[in-house]
Amino acid sequence: MNGEAAPAEAPGWWARAKARWSYSEAEEAAPVEKTPHDLLKELSDLAPAEAARTLKRRGDTKRRSRAYREARACYEAAYAAAETDDSAEAAYELSLLHAHGRGTPVDKNASRTWLRTAADLGAVRAMMFVAQMSTFGGGGFEKDEHVAFEYVRRAAEKDCVQAVQQLGVRLLYGVGCERDLEGAVKELEHAVDLGSIDSKEDLAKARKKLRQSRSCFRKLRKCCAKCCGCRGVCSKKLQKQNSALRVKAMPSDSVRRAFSPVSAAARSGAVRPRR
Numbered sequence: 001m002n003g004e005a006a007p008a009e010a011p012g013w014w015a016r017a018k019a020r021w022s023y024s025e026a027e028e029a030a031p032v033e034k035t036p037h038d039l040l041k042e043l044s045d046l047a048p049a050e051a052a053r054t055l056k057r058r059g060d061t062k063r064r065s066r067a068y069r070e071a072r073a074c075y076e077a078a079y080a081a082a083e084t085d086d087s088a089e090a091a092y093e094l095s096l097l098h099a100h101g102r103g104t105p106v107d108k109n110a111s112r113t114w115l116r117t118a119a120d121l122g123a124v125r126a127m128m129f130v131a132q133m134s135t136f137g138g139g140g141f142e143k144d145e146h147v148a149f150e151y152v153r154r155a156a157e158k159d160c161v162q163a164v165q166q167l168g169v170r171l172l173y174g175v176g177c178e179r180d181l182e183g184a185v186k187e188l189e190h191a192v193d194l195g196s197i198d199s200k201e202d203l204a205k206a207r208k209k210l211r212q213s214r215s216c217f218r219k220l221r222k223c224c225a226k227c228c229g230c231r232g233v234c235s236k237k238l239q240k241q242n243s244a245l246r247v248k249a250m251p252s253d254s255v256r257r258a259f260s261p262v263s264a265a266a267r268s269g270a271v272r273p274r275r
Contacts, residue, residue: 033070036077048082056086059093068103088121095126112140119151127155128163135175149176156187165191165199172206181210 034042043051059074075097078090095114098107118126130141131151137143149170155163168187171180184206191199 034073036073036080039074039077040081043081049084049086052078052081052084052086052090055081056090059090063093068097070103072097072103083121085122088118088123088126091115091118091121092123092126094118108140122154122158124155124158124160124163127151128160131155131166145176147176159194161191161194161196164188164194165196165202168199168206169202172202172209181206181213185210 039055040051043054046054055074055078059071059078062068062071062074072094075090075094079087079094081087091114095111095118097103098114099111100106115126115129119130128151131148133139133141134144134148134151149167152163152166152170156167164187168184168191170176171187172184173179185203188199188203188206192203
């Protein structure tokens with residue numbers, strides 16, 4: 001009306017969210033301010049461990065400001081600087097960036113490779129993530145409870161509350177390991193000392209089962225049931241309780257999915273995990 005152009009219609013919430021979180025070809029064509037090589041050269045006067053720590057913190061800052069490409073360069077440089085806890089955490093952050101297509105095309109294979117690398121280097125979150133995937137089978141990981149138990153045990157050595165609780169529960173029910181009631185009580189007591197409220201119920205169950213296992217009457221009943229060939233048929237307590245594992249290690253970000261075009265050119269210049 002009156003020769004005036006109509007105002008442009010504002011984009012919907014889905015278009016805004018897609019533009020905010022998705023990877024685009026225009027973003028790929030834009031040059032990165034500093035490559036991982038440039039960042040390592042800039043901090044060449046620092047010790048490798050200190051350089052990795054600095055680059056990891058810088059990457060966290062870039063990620064919080066949603067500068068994902070710069071964050072990816074910082075994480076790759078931190079991983080290449082040294083094999084420390086900071087480089088392990090940087091590898092874990094790289095697995096999330098590849099999984100969600102932030103600063104790079106979505107690449108699930110690269111995400112799994114970075115996740116395993118971070119777990120092998122000792123990143124607690126990565127170890128718990130791999131343990132969960134290996135326990136139930138999913139995300140491209142084969143179901144292997146023994147592998148999951150080893151990752152949980154390694155994470156528990158670093159006093160991770162969730163890992164210590166899971167280790168006690170796995171020992172209690174014999175998931176991925178031989179059943180060890182005394183070890184379960186010990187680990188669950190440690191979890192309670194670390195502040196785990198959920199472990200109190202599991203600790204009570206473990207103590208009860210430990211007392212029952214030492215009962216002469218119970219030993220006689222088990223012996224008779226074994227001789228009769230009915231052991232485990234009438235008792236539900238001997239059945240594995242997967243629901244008792246209560247795996248809580250998966251970050252909320254891990255359930256999100258991003259869809260964007262995969263660029264082979266972008267993957268060719270990326271830093272790959274050491275093998």
